Amino acid sequence: MGRVLIKNANIVNENKIFESDILLDGEFIVKIDEAIRDSEAKVIDARGRYLLPGLIDDQVHFREPGLTHKGDIASESRAAVAGGITSFMEQPNTIPQTTTIKKLEEKFERAAASSFANYSFLFGGTNDNLEEIKRLDRNACSGIKLFLGSSTGNMLVDDEVVIEKIFRNTEMVISAHCEDETTITRNLANYKAKFGDDIPIKYHPLIRSAEACYLSSSKAIALAKKTGARFHVFHLSTGIETDLFRNDIPLEQKKITAEVCIHHLWFSDADYDIKGTLIKWNPAVKTAGDRSKLWEALLDDRIDVIATDHAPHTLQEKGNVYTQAPSGGPLVQHALPAMLQKYHDGPLSLEKLVEKMCHNPAKLFQIKKRGFVREGYYADLVLVDLDYPWKVTKGNIAYKCGWSPFEGIEFKSKVTHTFVNGHLAYEEGKFSAQRNAKRLTFNRP
Structure with missing residues (x-):
């Protein structure tokens, strides 16, 4: 997976929205800061988009x-x-x-x-x-x-x-x-x-x-x-x-x-x-x-x-x-x-x-290292474009059953990128053939 640098994202996390860069290394978030530089990282410019856990x-x-x-x-x-x-x-x-x-x-x-x-x-x-x-x-x-x-x-x-x-x-x-x-x-x-x-x-x-x-x-x-x-x-x-x-x-x-x-x-x-x-x-x-x-x-x-x-x-x-x-x-x-x-x-x-x-x-459910944008947490992340209208049609439905109760609805916002454990699993309508999913673990004493 290597290193990925997401630049200029509006991060939504823990009741705050703030613009920042975020650096992923392998499965984890390693740095959240302004103006991160990393010459070896793949760069994704997220300007204008919102980054969610x-x-x-x-x-x-x-x-x-x-x-x-x-x-x-x-x-x-x-x-x-x-x-x-x-x-x-x-x-x-x-x-x-x-x-x-x-x-x-x-x-x-x-x-x-x-x-x-x-x-x-x-x-x-x-x-x-x-x-x-x-x-x-x-x-x-x-x-x-x-x-x-x-x-x-x-x-x-x-x-x-x-x-x-x-x-x-x-x-x-x-x-x-x-x-x-x-x-x-x-x-x-x-x-x-x-x-x-x-x-x-x-x-x-x-x-x-x-x-x-x-x-x-x-x-x-x-x-x-x-x-x-x-x-x-x-x-x-x-x-x-x-x-x-x-x-x-x-x-x-x-x-x-x-x-x-x-x-x-x-x-x-x-x-x-x-x-x-x-x-x-x-x-x-x-x-x-x-x-x-x-x-x-x-x-x-x-x-x-x-x-x-x-x-x-x-x-x-x-x-x-x-x-x-x-x-x-x-x-x-x-x-x-x-x-x-x-x-x-x-x-x-x-x-x-x-x-x-x-x-x-x-x-x-006391899930370990997920659900937040935090350094040291798994890099499960979603980029959304809030101004990206699109209509639900049979041609873009991914369910095996082939239908949706939302068919015909035009949404104003769209998911553009999804990272699962640091791996770019979905990008602009295209799926990665590689799977990088993991069994959830828990913090229960």
């Missing part, structure tokens, strides 16, 4: 193994790099599921051979694998994932005794999908009685309702407080849930944290008429009022992280009737451009974007 996405579904017709680690990590995401945490609902230490290490082996971005995995909790969770080293992976509501792969954990035992028997972050299954089952039965399987998609947020989300998340949070577990709620989708979280202490002191995803910040139920099942997610995209409350909580720090829940399916699968159309969609390539659009529109500052998509995931 590489984004860390704490929730993706890359579909490998077992579902690789939708996507795989190679294809989706490549798309992530095009979107400035340099590290990801993949979910356990693959085939087979990642619910044993053996299957976890097999996934790491797959990623080591094929990933373009740095990688880790969440270990799936089930009704019957508590002993495996007890054996899991706290630094082995990102943490534990519980599906407290059903989703792709049917990893529902519904034994309350087991859930409490899991909460009491791990020091790792427990991340959860929170929806109350009893409520959803009742709602679905009511709408099936009216429409059969071809339920109009506009009823999705009434089937997977705000009530279902709040019942599950509030109950899980109460259990986390009772047991002292470190608990992280994935993909908040309702306004009412935001009041369950604190903003009066620093993130490092929080035992209970929250995430919001791109689609819940961008779309509302008004978009179902045009987008249909392309924006069918679990939890569902809900009202504009819910979206507004999510933004409010994100900006006042009750919500700590922005993620994607990237979950590709084929267009053929998404074209099925409601009960057969899977939930989820591809997002990693377009998450940063979408949030930069919100910077242009006003609600989100660049500093806050970097805090929620870079710094906070690194803090929350």
Whole structure:
């Protein structure tokens, strides 16, 4: 890789924006200063552009193994790099599921051979694998994932005794999908009685309702407080849930944290008429009022992280009737451009974007030497041009599934360069064939 000198960049880091040069040597950032000179370094003039830490996405579904017709680690990590995401945490609902230490290490082996971005995995909790969770080293992976509501792969954990035992028997972050299954089952039965399987998609947020989300998340949070577990709620989708979280202490002191995803910040139920099942997610995209409350909580720090829940399916699968159309969609390539659009529109500052998509995931999961632009840290970096309009088309979509819910949208800003461990993995629409990704490591005592 050699040495790379990025000149004249507007660096966005730790609540500041400042113009500086930055010198990379091999995998690391070695110097951040004005007017750096190095005759042996490859020079990139970043004048007028903004340099961010590489984004860390704490929730993706890359579909490998077992579902690789939708996507795989190679294809989706490549798309992530095009979107400035340099590290990801993949979910356990693959085939087979990642619910044993053996299957976890097999996934790491797959990623080591094929990933373009740095990688880790969440270990799936089930009704019957508590002993495996007890054996899991706290630094082995990102943490534990519980599906407290059903989703792709049917990893529902519904034994309350087991859930409490899991909460009491791990020091790792427990991340959860929170929806109350009893409520959803009742709602679905009511709408099936009216429409059969071809339920109009506009009823999705009434089937997977705000009530279902709040019942599950509030109950899980109460259990986390009772047991002292470190608990992280994935993909908040309702306004009412935001009041369950604190903003009066620093993130490092929080035992209970929250995430919001791109689609819940961008779309509302008004978009179902045009987008249909392309924006069918679990939890569902809900009202504009819910979206507004999510933004409010994100900006006042009750919500700590922005993620994607990237979950590709084929267009053929998404074209099925409601009960057969899977939930989820591809997002990693377009998450940063979408949030930069919100910077242009006003609600989100660049500093806050970097805090929620870079710094906070690194803090929350205690990731070693990533998520910040600092000397001695890995050179995971993203250059963006804030004045580079471009339209999402089928021709520039990198996902294996070949579609995006943002297709037809013209973004105002574009990722121009992405560095992964000092290697220029993506430059002006072109991918490096070389992979330089690494397994994420953690600072957990």
